[in-house]
Amino acid sequence: MSPLAPLKASSLYFTPLPPSHVVPAGKESHGRYMLTIPWNRVSGWGQPKIAARQELSFDPLAGVLQYAVTCFEGMKCYKTDNGDLRLFRPDKNFDRLKRSAARLGLPHDWDNDELLELFAKLVALEAPIVPDTDGSSLYLRPTLLETSEGFGIKDDAFAAEALLYVATTLNLGKGLYPSSDGEGKGIKLDACKEFIRAWPGGTGSYKLGANYGTVNISKKPGYAMSLWLHGKEDFISEAGAMNVFIIKQAEDGFLEFITMSLDGGIVLPGVTRFSLIQLLTEHAEGKKDFPLEGMPKNVRVVERDISMPEIISSLENGTLKGMFGCGTGVVVVTVGEIQYQGQTYTIPANPLIKLLRDTITGIQRGKIDEGRGWSFKVPEWDVEGKEGQDEEKVVA
Known part of the structure; x- marks a missing residue:
């Protein structure tokens, strides 16, 4: 053959x-x-x-x-x-x-x-x-x-x-771009229990058409997206079609950026998610300074499950310092409000979220050289004259 x-x-x-x-x-x-x-x-x-x-x-x-x-x-x-x-x-x-x-x-x-x-x-x-x-x-x-x-x-x-x-x-995603600009700009999420987006052993970590069309019906009027829950503990996974991070003050004084691990196969391995983790981790370890000024040194990235009850208790004791989603379409967006079990919870705004957004968009637009070659410059293409081969003729 x-x-x-x-x-x-x-x-x-x-x-x-x-x-x-x-x-x-x-x-x-x-x-x-x-x-x-x-x-x-x-x-x-x-x-x-x-x-x-x-x-x-x-x-x-x-x-x-x-x-x-x-x-x-x-x-x-x-x-x-x-x-x-x-x-x-x-x-x-x-x-x-x-x-x-x-x-x-x-x-x-x-x-x-x-x-x-x-x-x-x-x-x-x-x-x-x-x-x-x-x-x-x-x-x-x-x-x-x-x-x-x-x-x-x-x-x-x-x-x-x-x-x-x-x-x-x-x-x-342009309509959500200003959501990280300050207090009162964040998007609203509905913590969804009626529909399940993904489960262990399923296809949630793959970007398949079936993962999205089958759950669009869950979106409620007045909310930007559904916040997907799983397990009896109501762990959060993704919001709409984006990855989610929680910013939380740890007992040792570090500021934690918490996002769900990829190990369970429930969340998509987002390119923006991966890039943010790399930037934050290298900054925290002293390998590379964060591309824009303003990111504290005492930060860490934590990949683990976090539940809605933990988010609520962290709001009540003041350790929850912000929440955001990230993805290609939205880049980085602040979450300002979550509806869960009939109650509305207001999430505090955090200026570090805008810093993250401006960093990623700065790299994407070639304004920031992060030293990793993440921004690919598209060569100009002169289409004058013949390009490539003749068109193939397919005979049935």
């Missing part, structure tokens, strides 16, 4: 927008282009194509339609003051997409550098529409799904055909 074709950026086929191109009504906030890369279990990765954003079609019994065999990522492209485009730690998103894809029996064997080259070309085409204001960005949604028939009993759990595509849109 001949080896499967790898994903190759050099075989890209690019179709520019025609002069007559008109953005459909209601789609003005979306990117004009999209990237598609087919995959086949027999032949491997097909030809990458960048062309006008368009609808997709599948067999009625495709795995994505019948059994939600799909996973995705959330990424952002930022424009610096100099007009450069930046991506934040794209390799982390690609690795997480591979992990999610493997969980579903989808292809997960691409070279990250090849995929990054294709991403860079896609966002370079959208450079004119990428905003440069604070809190704004071009959001990228890489999605991988089973296009082959997934109905009924199969010989194994692996897809026969799949599609990796990337669509873009503007300013996802």
